Amino acid sequence: MEGEPRMSTTEPTTIAARTAVGPRTATRERSTRETSIRVSVDLDGTGQVEVSTGVGFYDHLLTSFGYHACIDLRVEATGDLHIDEHHTVEDVALVLGDALSAALGDRKGITRFGDAVIPMDDALASVALDLSGRPYAVLDLAFVGERIGQLSTQNVPHVLESLARTLGANIHARATGRNDHHIAEATFKALARSLRAAVTLDPRRSDAAASTKGTLT
Numbered sequence: 001m002e003g004e005p006r007m008s009t010t011e012p013t014t015i016a017a018r019t020a021v022g023p024r025t026a027t028r029e030r031s032t033r034e035t036s037i038r039v040s041v042d043l044d045g046t047g048q049v050e051v052s053t054g055v056g057f058y059d060h061l062l063t064s065f066g067y068h069a070c071i072d073l074r075v076e077a078t079g080d081l082h083i084d085e086h087h088t089v090e091d092v093a094l095v096l097g098d099a100l101s102a103a104l105g106d107r108k109g110i111t112r113f114g115d116a117v118i119p120m121d122d123a124l125a126s127v128a129l130d131l132s133g134r135p136y137a138v139l140d141l142a143f144v145g146e147r148i149g150q151l152s153t154q155n156v157p158h159v160l161e162s163l164a165r166t167l168g169a170n171i172h173a174r175a176t177g178r179n180d181h182h183i184a185e186a187t188f189k190a191l192a193r194s195l196r197a198a199v200t201l202d203p204r205r206s207d208a209a210a211s212t213k214g215t216l217t
């Protein structure tokens with residue numbers, strides 16, 4: 001929350017001009033004694049993804065996320081997988097949220113909200129997302145078992161909580177099904193489609209924040 005609310009709706013900045021002035025890209029890095037992470041995003045990409053976290057199923061989820069969000073996404077992560085995947089998975093989510101938030105800049109002109117309901121065979125996932133600047137996650141993912149490959153199902157909601165925190169987003173996600181792979185993948189696809197809608201520039205809003213308060217940061 002910074003300074004005075006901005007309610008400037010008169011500046012005739014066009015979307016083309018905004019894109020020309022600043023591409024919506026960002027790279028963020030984070031190194032600790034537990035992990036070393038580098039994430040690059042381009043919100044106006046085509047869904048080209050390169051992901052390497054050392055956790056196969058997490059790579060699968062992030063690849064699906066980037067592709068269906070239609071963002072270009074590069075994730076390079078090494079972590080203390082000899083302990084378990086927790087730190088690596090969580091820290092990637094934190095850096096991803098940070099990079100997405102940086103790419104969004106002042107969040108002016110974005111649609112702000114997005115939602116999607118995505119089926120995957122037996123599974124059905126729904127996500128509603130608000131790029132409000134306020135972190136909050138409400139999650140109800142009805143996993144059946146403990147693990148999907150090297151990824152604990154406990155860490156799927158942990159990823160969404162972590163992402164919400166650094167992205168400054170309100171994320172509501174629910175999913176049911178009989179197959180945990182399907183439940184997780186449908187959730188990330190629904191998250192992707194929600195984010196894709198929310199980051200899209202609103203041609204009717206141009207250079208104003210999608211908030212009566214005047215700011216989303």
Ligand SMILES: [Mn+2]
Binds near residue numbers: 086090158
């Ligand atoms: Mn944790």
